[in-house]
Amino acid sequence: MRRRYVRGRRAQEHSRRAHENGENDGCEDGCEDGVPSSDSDSEHLLFGGPLRYDTGWARHEEAYLELSLRAVICRLPRLLASGFRLAWRADPYAARALVAANAGRGLTQAVGLLAVNRVLAVLMTGATLEDRLRSALPSLFVMAVAVSAGALLRAASTYAAGRLGPRVERAATELYLERAAQVELAAIEDDRFRRLLDSARYGAASARRMMDIGNRVISAVISFIAAAGVLTVLHPVLLPLLAAMTLPGTWSALTTARRRYRSFHAWSRHTRAGGLLGHMLTDTGAAPEIRVHGVGPFLLRHFRSLSESAEAEQTRLARLEARTGLIAAGLAGAATAATYLALGGLLLGGAMELSVAGTAVIAIRTGSSSLTALALEVNALHEQALFVGDLDRLCEEAARRTPPPGTLALPDRPERIRFEHVTFTYPGDGATPPRTPALDDVTLTVPTGKIVALVGSNGSGKTTLAKLLAGLYTPQQGRVLWDETDAALADRRQLADRVAMVAQDFTRWPFTARVNITIGRPEAPSGDARMASAIRHAGAQDIIDGLPRGLDTLLVRGFRGGHELSGGQWQRLGFCRAAYRQGQILVVDEPTAALDARTELKVFDEIRSLADEGSTVLLITHRLASVRHADLVHVLDKGRLVESGTPAGLLASGGLYAELYTLQASQYASGDPPRASAGRPVGSGAVDC
Ligand SMILES: Nc1ncnc2c1ncn2[C@@H]1O[C@H](COP(=O)(O)OP(=O)(O)OP(=O)(O)O)[C@@H](O)[C@H]1O
Numbered sequence: 001m002r003r004r005y006v007r008g009r010r011a012q013e014h015s016r017r018a019h020e021n022g023e024n025d026g027c028e029d030g031c032e033d034g035v036p037s038s039d040s041d042s043e044h045l046l047f048g049g050p051l052r053y054d055t056g057w058a059r060h061e062e063a064y065l066e067l068s069l070r071a072v073i074c075r076l077p078r079l080l081a082s083g084f085r086l087a088w089r090a091d092p093y094a095a096r097a098l099v100a101a102n103a104g105r106g107l108t109q110a111v112g113l114l115a116v117n118r119v120l121a122v123l124m125t126g127a128t129l130e131d132r133l134r135s136a137l138p139s140l141f142v143m144a145v146a147v148s149a150g151a152l153l154r155a156a157s158t159y160a161a162g163r164l165g166p167r168v169e170r171a172a173t174e175l176y177l178e179r180a181a182q183v184e185l186a187a188i189e190d191d192r193f194r195r196l197l198d199s200a201r202y203g204a205a206s207a208r209r210m211m212d213i214g215n216r217v218i219s220a221v222i223s224f225i226a227a228a229g230v231l232t233v234l235h236p237v238l239l240p241l242l243a244a245m246t247l248p249g250t251w252s253a254l255t256t257a258r259r260r261y262r263s264f265h266a267w268s269r270h271t272r273a274g275g276l277l278g279h280m281l282t283d284t285g286a287a288p289e290i291r292v293h294g295v296g297p298f299l300l301r302h303f304r305s306l307s308e309s310a311e312a313e314q315t316r317l318a319r320l321e322a323r324t325g326l327i328a329a330g331l332a333g334a335a336t337a338a339t340y341l342a343l344g345g346l347l348l349g350g351a352m353e354l355s356v357a358g359t360a361v362i363a364i365r366t367g368s369s370s371l372t373a374l375a376l377e378v379n380a381l382h383e384q385a386l387f388v389g390d391l392d393r394l395c396e397e398a399a400r401r402t403p404p405p406g407t408l409a410l411p412d413r414p415e416r417i418r419f420e421h422v423t424f425t426y427p428g429d430g431a432t433p434p435r436t437p438a439l440d441d442v443t444l445t446v447p448t449g450k451i452v453a454l455v456g457s458n459g460s461g462k463t464t465l466a467k468l469l470a471g472l473y474t475p476q477q478g479r480v481l482w483d484e485t486d487a488a489l490a491d492r493r494q495l496a497d498r499v500a501m502v503a504q505d506f507t508r509w510p511f512t513a514r515v516n517i518t519i520g521r522p523e524a525p526s527g528d529a530r531m532a533s534a535i536r537h538a539g540a541q542d543i544i545d546g547l548p549r550g551l552d553t554l555l556v557r558g559f560r561g562g563h564e565l566s567g568g569q570w571q572r573l574g575f576c577r578a579a580y581r582q583g584q585i586l587v588v589d590e591p592t593a594a595l596d597a598r599t600e601l602k603v604f605d606e607i608r609s610l611a612d613e614g615s616t617v618l619l620i621t622h623r624l625a626s627v628r629h630a631d632l633v634h635v636l637d638k639g640r641l642v643e644s645g646t647p648a649g650l651l652a653s654g655g656l657y658a659e660l661y662t663l664q665a666s667q668y669a670s671g672d673p674p675r676a677s678a679g680r681p682v683g684s685g686a687v688d689c
Contacts, residue, residue, distance in 0.1 A: 040309055042302040043273055076382060082392045083210040083385060087164055090171035094164040098215060101157035105150055106222025112146035113230040113363050115139045120355035161215040165208045172204035172391060179398035185472045187401040190427045196394050203391025206384040213381045220374040227367030234356050238364065241342055244335040246368040250375045252328030256321050257379060267313050274306040339364065403474065408490045410498065414482045417446040417469060417585075417616075422478035424468060438464040440639040441478070446632075448584070448616040451607065453627045453647075455657060456636035462620045463504065465636070466587045469618065471495040500583030504590050506574040510556035513547055516573055520581035530580060537610060538576035539602040543569050568596065575603065579610070586610060589620040604629050624661045633657060 087095040118139035123132050180188075180197055187193045231238040277299050280286050290296050343360065346352035352360075425437045439461045446452045446469065454462040467473050468480055471487055480487040487495060500520065509516050517534060524530065531551075535541050547553035547563060555573075557564045565573065578586055588607065604626050611617050611631075619630060627633055628647045635643040635650070635657045643655045650657040 040270065040306060042305045043270070046277075046302060047273065076378065076385065078389075080210075080214065080381070080385065083207055083214060083388050086172055086207050086388065086391075087168050087211060090167040091164055094160045094167070098157055098160040098164060098211075099218070101153045101160060102215065102218040102222055104153040105157065105219055106226045108146045108150040108153065109223050109366070110226035110230055112143055112150065113226065113359060113366070114233075115143040115146060116362060117230070117234065117355060117359035119143065120358045121353065122355075124353070124355050157215060157219070161211055165211045168211055169204045169208035172207045172388075175395065176200055176204060176391060179395055179402075182402045183398050184401055184403045184474070185467070186427055187398075193397065193401065196390060196397060199387065199390040200394035202387040203394070206387035207391070210381060210384045210388060213377050213384060217374065217377045217381055220370045220377060224367055224370035224374060227363045227370060230363045231360060231367065234360050234363070235346065235352055237342065237346070238360050241335075241339045242364050242367045242371075245332060245339055245364060246371045248328040248331035248335060249368070249372045251331075252324050253372055253376050254379065255324050257376060259320060259324075260317060263313060263317055267310055270306055270310050274303055274310065277303040277306070403492060406488075406490045406492045406495070408485050410485055410487075410490050410494050411483045414448055414485075416448060416483065418481045419444050419446075419465070419468070420479045420481060422465075422468065422475045422480065424464060424473060424475045426464075437639050439468070439475070442636075442639070442641050443478075444634050444641050444644060446616065446618060449611065449614055450631040451611045451617040451619055451629055453619045453621065453630035453633045454636060455621070455624065455627060455633055455660070459638075460636040461639040462636055463589055466501075466589060466618055466620060469585070470499045470501055470587060498584040499587065500578040500581035500585070501587040502571075502574045502578045502589065503587075506577070508555070508570055510554075512552050512554055513544060513573065514551040516555055517551075517576050517580050520577040520579075524580075530582075534576045534580035537579040537606045538572045539599060539606060540569075540572045540576045543572060568599065572599070572603070579606075583615075585616045585618065587618045587620075590622070600626070624657075624664050 084095070087098075119136045122136040122139065125132070183193070188197075228239060228242065231242060281290065281296065281299050281303070286295075290299070343352070343357050347354060347357055419442050422439055422442045423437050424439045426435050442461075442465065454465060456462055464473070468475060471490075471492060474488050482490065509519055511519070514531075517531065518524070520534075535544060543565070544550055549561070554562045555565060556562045575588070578588070586607075600623075607617055607619065608629055619627075621627060630647060633643075633645060633647055633650055634641055635655070637656060643650055643653070643657055645653065647657075651661060652658075
């Protein structure tokens with residue numbers, strides 16, 4: 001009931017707007033800027049409303065539609081300048097050649113038109129035909145030279161644009177990737193920056209397209225200027241006649257293009273929704289449920305409903321296009337008749353010579369086709385320029401968010417890493433209320449050469465603390481000290497070099513097993529000893545032995561020879577990668593979550609042996625039985641440090657650690673499932689711990 005009311009209100013609002021815009025293209029049912037509402041019952045049922053992308057580039061859908069042609073033309077020079085800067089950086093020679101060739105073409109067109117005028121004038125005056133032809137020869141020669149030069153310059157401009165395009169795309173892509181890889185992790189996780197990244201991703205392809213469209217715009221502008229200049233020289237009244245003949249065609253082309261564009265954006269949500277349904281129907285992950293729950297016919301029905309409404313929209317557009325084309329043809333016909341009547345009047349009144357009228361007809365034809373092309377290309381150019389503008393903004397923003405390289409050297413063999421009153425809050429998206437700190441005034445010590453465990457409920461800040469230690473984030477307050485050196489001022493490359501990490505969501509690289517291990521330290525000389533030691537520490541020999549091509553097996557499905565590992569096997573490979581890296585500090589976040597009991601024991605033995613060899617291990621785990629391997633345990637709760645001590649000491653003290661431990665141990669001791677509410681509340685993740 002409520003939904004019907006909301007949809008009714010929305011339809012009324014759409015109708016009102018369409019009415020205000022003076023558009024009534026058969027959309028009694030609620031229109032969006034002349035486009036019938038694309039909201040459908042299927043979308044409401046399946047997605048709770050229209051399926052919109054939440055990405056940066058999607059912003060341009062609205063931005064572009066809001067702009068009038070005048071606004072587009074006003075903004076264009078700035079946007080064009082950023083495209084030209086890219087072109088200049090990519091290939092200054094080709095950029096110069098492109099501009100020069102187009103300018104030259106305009107000149108040849110003007111010269112050609114004037115020569116035509118001269119030829120016609122000479123042919124229509126003079127005594128004998130032979131005399132007239134002889135007198136016309138020099139102008140004919142000029143015409144031939146102008147046409148040949150124009151052809152040569154067109155070839156030069158095609159070559160320059162073709163050479164420039166890929167180079168511009170490569171330069172822009174490199175710029176994009178370089179900037180994206182440099183920024184701090186917090187920027188990558190920041191919604192606003194992510195949107196900018198999304199949007200700027202299209203900057204490179206758009207920059208390339210801009211070269212082609214820009215080339216056509218320049219040549220249309222120059223050709224229009226040449227035709228308009230010649231017409232003004234021939235007779236001042238001809239210029240308004242040119243405009244009158246051109247306007248209907250331009251109006252028709254622009255109206256149709258904008259209508260299609262609007263419709264595309266209103267209806268692309270629909271198409272996207274249909275695509276998603278199609279994908280779900282064939283997706284491997286959804287396949288079992290589709291079969292067991294009989295979801296197939298349900299999805300197919302909604303797919304058909306979405307497709308049928310999209311087809312109806314195409315029919316509506318075709319009808320409108322035909323109508324606009326007809327109106328434009330009528331107006332253009334009237335304007336052409338008026339033009340020829342005016343030319344006839346000028347001829348009869350003796351205000352214009354026949355030769356001038358002939359040249360005028362040619363110039364009007366050239367000028368009007370250039371102007372129509374210009375209007376369309378400017379529209380397209382503006383759309384591409386928006387994305388190139390985003391690439392510019394990304395570069396500025398990335399420069400702001402790239403951490404300084406740092407200058408202080410870290411101690412070779414630090415005795416401890418100390419967190420001093422560290423507070424860290426993840427950046428918000430600006431729209432929602434500010435986040436609460438993930439770490440709040442935390443002071444603790446990680447002695448080197450030991451196993452230090454971080455324990456606490458879900459969301460208590462363990463992973464965040466490990467990432468701060470690895471230098472992935474910088475605290476807003478407090479310091480992380482390696483002995484006495486502040487990590488925020490330390491050489492960032494040196495800091496990264498000291499740490500190896502097996503994160504919860506470590507990357508499953510779509511490469512061979514060998515690369516998946518060595519990518520932990522790609523520049524290390526690939527020696528068998530290092531590899532063998534890493535495989536041994538991770539207890540991964542059986543996995544490698546089981547692969548069809550051993551270390552050279554490709555670990556991704558969907559490609560020939562590709563092989564899929566189980567979750568636990570991947571986890572051991574991730575551990576192997578970290579061991580291969582041989583960092584001073586090894587951070588392991590839930591290293592055994594997907595492992596069977598026997599393998600888990602083996603991995604913890606290896607962690608112990610790594611610590612015995614001098615490495616520092618920062619262990620994050622919810623399996624408190626495994627924490628007995630640790631030399632020191634820090635217990636976090638809601639971003640604060642609540643307890644620290646040895647496992648035995650903490651058990652004896654009867655605090656949060658002891659409570660969590662007892663809760664977990666009781667699962668094994670008794671047949672009854674433990675109750676999370678037993679004892680005092682320990683946060684939402686009490687049972688996990
Ligand atoms: N990238 C992020 N952006 C925003 N908030 C985050 C991000 N990562 C973590 N948080 C928030 O910070 C808090 C601490 O998260 P953290 O991952 O450090 O906890 P944790 O103790 O490791 O949890 P778990 O045991 O579930 O892995 C949580 O409230 C979490 O929602």
